[in-house]
Amino acid sequence: MLLSLAQSRRVLFLGGKGGVGKTTIASAVALDAARSGRRVLVVSTDPAHNLGHLWERRIGDRVTPLADGAGGGAVHGIEIDPDATTDQHLRDVATTLKRLMPRTLHGEVDKHMDLSRRSPGTHEAAVLERMTELVERGREEFDLVVLDTAPSGHTARLMALPEVMTAWTDGLLARREKSARLGAARRGLERRGPGRRGEGDLGASVLGSTAPRDPLEERDEEIRAILLRRRDRLAGLRETLTDPAVTSFAIVLAAERLPVLETIELHEELTRTGVHVGALVVNKRSPSDRGDFLARRRAVEGEHLATLHSALPEVPCQEVPLGEEDVVGPAALARFAGLLAPATADGPGPRRG
Numbered sequence: 001m002l003l004s005l006a007q008s009r010r011v012l013f014l015g016g017k018g019g020v021g022k023t024t025i026a027s028a029v030a031l032d033a034a035r036s037g038r039r040v041l042v043v044s045t046d047p048a049h050n051l052g053h054l055w056e057r058r059i060g061d062r063v064t065p066l067a068d069g070a071g072g073g074a075v076h077g078i079e080i081d082p083d084a085t086t087d088q089h090l091r092d093v094a095t096t097l098k099r100l101m102p103r104t105l106h107g108e109v110d111k112h113m114d115l116s117r118r119s120p121g122t123h124e125a126a127v128l129e130r131m132t133e134l135v136e137r138g139r140e141e142f143d144l145v146v147l148d149t150a151p152s153g154h155t156a157r158l159m160a161l162p163e164v165m166t167a168w169t170d171g172l173l174a175r176r177e178k179s180a181r182l183g184a185a186r187r188g189l190e191r192r193g194p195g196r197r198g199e200g201d202l203g204a205s206v207l208g209s210t211a212p213r214d215p216l217e218e219r220d221e222e223i224r225a226i227l228l229r230r231r232d233r234l235a236g237l238r239e240t241l242t243d244p245a246v247t248s249f250a251i252v253l254a255a256e257r258l259p260v261l262e263t264i265e266l267h268e269e270l271t272r273t274g275v276h277v278g279a280l281v282v283n284k285r286s287p288s289d290r291g292d293f294l295a296r297r298r299a300v301e302g303e304h305l306a307t308l309h310s311a312l313p314e315v316p317c318q319e320v321p322l323g324e325e326d327v328v329g330p331a332a333l334a335r336f337a338g339l340l341a342p343a344t345a346d347g348p349g350p351r352r353g
């Protein structure tokens with residue numbers, strides 16, 4: 001069920017609490033898609049990356065080939081480095097600000113950037129910017145982008161950011177428009193001098209007429225262009241994230257009390273943001289036939305899952321059995337991907353959906 005969800009989408013997010021199996025499942029889904037001929041990019045947005053460890057490869061902050069599939073299909077991976085991303089982001093912002101500000105203020109820009117580096121919002125904004133870029137690039141160069149995200153709370157905030165930041169940018173733009181209009185009107189008046197006010201002239205100067213433009217006007221124009229570009233990019237990301245035909249989100253969880261409650265909450269948050277939740281993946285499900293202890297454990301898990309299903313009856317749910325060993329390396333991943341494939345009569349597989 002998760003595999004068919006991935007087959008029918010261009011962007012798949014995996015989210016959930018720490019250690020539930022997001023990276024393992026993201027990689028297994030990617031491997032399966034590559035085997036059916038798709039080119040897949042796995043993006044790890046979690047600062048504590050283990051994508052490289054899982055594939056037994058050094059990955060880091062560049063697109064790295066991980067596995068070949070069939071018929072041109074392949075898996076590539078990248079681990080977003082939040083510190084490097086934040087630094088780059090601040091460097092870009094500082095360069096732009098310095099271009100737009102008089103040299104005497106450049107020291108202030110540096111001070112401000114230094115302070116920004118330590119504010120948590122900057123970090124998220126930088127990671128979001130990078131995600132935007134990778135989703136855009138991923139959609140051009142790959143058939144499927146799988147995003148292995150950081151544990152829950154962070155993820156839902158990140159998904160809501162394009163909306164928040166678009167609103168923020170729109171507010172700034174509206175203010176700039178207003179001050180640009182006032183500025184243009186004022187300059188129009190100054191150029192014409194007293195007693196030569198005409199509606200037509202004013203209108204022409206507002207629209208950026210034939211008169212030579214002063215540096216202030218050009219600066220305003222550039223700031224506006226930057227804000228507009230940013231808004232369009234974020235709006236584009238939002239459009240991608242909220243189009244259920246393109247993007248889906250799978251929540252990975254363990255069949256325990258708190259993870260179940262958190263999953264219900266995360267589902268609500270994502271749905272409110274307009275993100276389609278296409279699957280719940282209950283990982284590490286205890287077996288029923290390996291002794292009393294695990295059988296009892298399985299029964300308790302069943303109770304928690306009943307809560308989950310009664311809260312979210314409409315979301316397809318897939319269970320993945322607990323394995324004896326950790327999943328490390330491409331061969332183990334391929335076996336794990338087999339566990340995600342549709343069920344045989346008595347084997348593991350989807351519960352429903």
Ligand SMILES: Nc1ncnc2c1ncn2[C@@H]1O[C@H](COP(=O)(O)OP(=O)(O)OP(=O)(O)O)[C@@H](O)[C@H]1O
Pocket residue numbers: 017018019020021022023024025046048050151283284285320321322323324325326327328
């Ligand atoms: N079904 C399974 N059976 C046994 N072990 C599993 C199973 N799924 C995942 N694991 C193991 O559980 C550990 C955590 O998995 P993984 O790293 O994929 O989780 P994660 O959600 O990405 O964690 P984090 O939030 O820390 O990034 C790994 O050692 C992995 O091999």
Ligand SMILES: [Mg+2]
Pocket residue numbers: 022023024046049050051148
């Ligand atoms: Mg992980």
